[in-house]
Amino acid sequence: MDDYAIGVLTNVGLFSFVALSAYVLLLAGEMSFGQQAFFGVGAYAGGILTAMYGVPLPLAALAAMALGALAALLVGLPTLRLKGLYFAMATLAAAEMARILFELLHFQRELEGETVGPDGTQGFRGIRWIFENGIEPGGFLGLVWGLLFGIVVIFLLVERSRLGMTLRSVGDDPELAASLGVDVDRFKLGVAGAAGALAALGGVLFAHHNTYIEPRNFDIMLGVHSLAYALIGGLGTALGPLLGVALDIGVLEGSRIFGGTRMIVFGGLVAVLLVFRPRGLLDEKVVHWLRTRFS
Amino acid sequence: MFLDLAQNTLDGLARGSAYALLALGFTLVFGVLRRVNLSYGPAIMLGCYLATWASMAIHANLILLLAVSVAGTVLAGAYVERLCFAPHRKGSAIAAMVASFALWMQLEELAVLALPRHLYAFPALYEGSPLQFLGLTLRVESGVMIVVAAGVCVALRRTLYHSKFGLAVRAAVENPVAASLAGISLPGVFVRVFAVASALGGLAGFLISATHEQVTPMLGMWSTLKGLLAMMLGGLGSLPGAVIGGLALGLVEAHSQWFFGPQLRDLIAYLLLFLLLAMRPRWMTTQSAS
Numbered sequence: 001m002d003d004y005a006i007g008v009l010t011n012v013g014l015f016s017f018v019a020l021s022a023y024v025l026l027l028a029g030e031m032s033f034g035q036q037a038f039f040g041v042g043a044y045a046g047g048i049l050t051a052m053y054g055v056p057l058p059l060a061a062l063a064a065m066a067l068g069a070l071a072a073l074l075v076g077l078p079t080l081r082l083k084g085l086y087f088a089m090a091t092l093a094a095a096e097m098a099r100i101l102f103e104l105l106h107f108q109r110e111l112e113g114e115t116v117g118p119d120g121t122q123g124f125r126g127i128r129w130i131f132e133n134g135i136e137p138g139g140f141l142g143l144v145w146g147l148l149f150g151i152v153v154i155f156l157l158v159e160r161s162r163l164g165m166t167l168r169s170v171g172d173d174p175e176l177a178a179s180l181g182v183d184v185d186r187f188k189l190g191v192a193g194a195a196g197a198l199a200a201l202g203g204v205l206f207a208h209h210n211t212y213i214e215p216r217n218f219d220i221m222l223g224v225h226s227l228a229y230a231l232i233g234g235l236g237t238a239l240g241p242l243l244g245v246a247l248d249i250g251v252l253e254g255s256r257i258f259g260g261t262r263m264i265v266f267g268g269l270v271a272v273l274l275v276f277r278p279r280g281l282l283d284e285k286v287v288h289w290l291r292t293r294f295s
Numbered sequence: 296m297f298l299d300l301a302q303n304t305l306d307g308l309a310r311g312s313a314y315a316l317l318a319l320g321f322t323l324v325f326g327v328l329r330r331v332n333l334s335y336g337p338a339i340m341l342g343c344y345l346a347t348w349a350s351m352a353i354h355a356n357l358i359l360l361l362a363v364s365v366a367g368t369v370l371a372g373a374y375v376e377r378l379c380f381a382p383h384r385k386g387s388a389i390a391a392m393v394a395s396f397a398l399w400m401q402l403e404e405l406a407v408l409a410l411p412r413h414l415y416a417f418p419a420l421y422e423g424s425p426l427q428f429l430g431l432t433l434r435v436e437s438g439v440m441i442v443v444a445a446g447v448c449v450a451l452r453r454t455l456y457h458s459k460f461g462l463a464v465r466a467a468v469e470n471p472v473a474a475s476l477a478g479i480s481l482p483g484v485f486v487r488v489f490a491v492a493s494a495l496g497g498l499a500g501f502l503i504s505a506t507h508e509q510v511t512p513m514l515g516m517w518s519t520l521k522g523l524l525a526m527m528l529g530g531l532g533s534l535p536g537a538v539i540g541g542l543a544l545g546l547v548e549a550h551s552q553w554f555f556g557p558q559l560r561d562l563i564a565y566l567l568l569f570l571l572l573a574m575r576p577r578w579m580t581t582q583s584a585s
Binding site: 026046220264266270 | 396399
């Protein structure tokens with residue numbers, strides 16, 4: 001594989017984390033415009049820990065995930081009882097606040113004659129842990145997809161379990177779920193926390209892949225894109241969001257056929273696709289059909 | 296100090312009138328179709344880009360530019376309606392919204408391909424000096440914005456309550472089944488509401504561009520975000536609410552910008568929305584939003 005292909009595949013993997021994070025909330029019946037905030041929290045927290053304090057990446061990733069989950073709980077606690085557009089706008093407001101706080105974040109220190117750390121709108125350079133530790137681009141690609149594979153396996157196992165049934169029932173009909181003894185509020189809070197941690201893990205990897213992050217990386221565009229990825233790919237299986245990302249970043253951007261008109265092609269494709277498949281390519285029916293066919 | 300406060304309030308009202316116009320368009324569509332049109336801002340942007348192009352290519356005068364902005368926005372709006380809202384009328388609101396986001400990407404890219412620079416000059420609405428009274432300054436453009444916003448409110452109210460079209464719209468909102476049994480074509484009402492909202496957007500976009508005397512590729516996202524924010528602050532789904540929400544957003548922004556600067560201004564506006572949503576006062580939750 002050449003470097004370009006490795007870069008594209010790595011990006012597909014990285015954005016799959018935040019798409020999965022939007023997907024799991026969609027299953028629970030909530031449409032979030034704000035998962036990019038936790039991606040950003042993960043990126044900044046992970047970057048600060050490895051580049052400024054020399055913490056090894058695995059530890060930094062765990063800490064960033066905990067912080068992402070915490071941030072998601074803080075946002076979710078006052079908002080998860082809101083419905084539809086109210087929840088979407090509350091998460092959007094929270095995420096935009098996070099982005100502005102990143103813009104206001106000036107937190108630097110001298111390290112071997114160099115200033116490192118977030119410098120407001122100037123961004124945060126020099127997150128070089130993977131280079132300093134001799135990890136090649138191919139190795140990093142393996143790391144990203146290895147983690148993603150593990151997460152998808154967990155998703156697939158969960159979806160066939162009682163927990164997965166609960167998740168979908170909470171999304172389909174919260175009153176019915178509540179009457180069957182599910183504590184809907186607490187359940188959704190748990191889902192939001194997990195989604196936050198997932199997005200944060202993606203953020204840590206994103207920061208270390210790019211070595212440079214800036215507040216603009218985590219604007220509303222990323223949030224709505226991840227929602228769109230989940231919906232195009234399909235709401236029937238955790239592979240759906242991955243398919244969505246792969247279609248946009250992998251096929252359209254990666255193939256470089258469309259150049260400057262990529263967004264026009266992608267936008268039209270998505271709108272037409274949703275007319276025929278409003279729950280995405282891999283929706284529940286297709287997944288059920290595949291499952292009965294191959295098992 | 297008192298004079299500063301009064302001046303900020305005046306600036307806020309002007310700013311808020313623009314937001315109110317944007318929020319009215321959003322609210323019309325949401326109130327009638329129960330759908331969020333994320334492409335609203337980008338359609339406005341396309342209209343204004345078309346007008347910018349007309350001003351550069353044929354030096355069109357302001358009246359013609361207004362017509363081009365409105366026509367361009369309505370055309371883009373019609374495209375969005377056909378592809379994102381007509382097919383999902385009975386289906387999923389999320390699918391319609393994501394589809395409108397997809398077309399956002401398209402419209403924005405189209406506008407940027409046509410005029411690729413980061414900034415284009417837009418002809419000024421008024422070249423003279425601002426009005427001065429009681430020690431306050433009011434730009435004539437801002438005065439026009441306030442007057443137009445007020446006029447649009449009156450006209451919308453008259454249309455909704457004193458015309459056959461308005462009756463059909465209200466019937467379609469109140470009880471769609473009874474309305475269609477009474478011979479009202481729901482798709483027809485939706486299309487016309489969408490057209491009215493788009494025309495309003497074109498008007499708002501023209502006034503905003505002619506006030507700022509420039510267009511940038513940020514116009515699309517800016518219009519969508521400000522319109523949504525104002526609509527939500529006003530409680531979602533009522534036209535007076537949209538106006539109050541727009542004015543409130545303008546006032547909060549003008550005052551917080553003066554006290555704390557532009558970055559904190561945006562932070563405060565979002566914080567206000569977040570807190571209001573989290574506390575859910577009764578006027579914010581009377582409309583169901585699913």
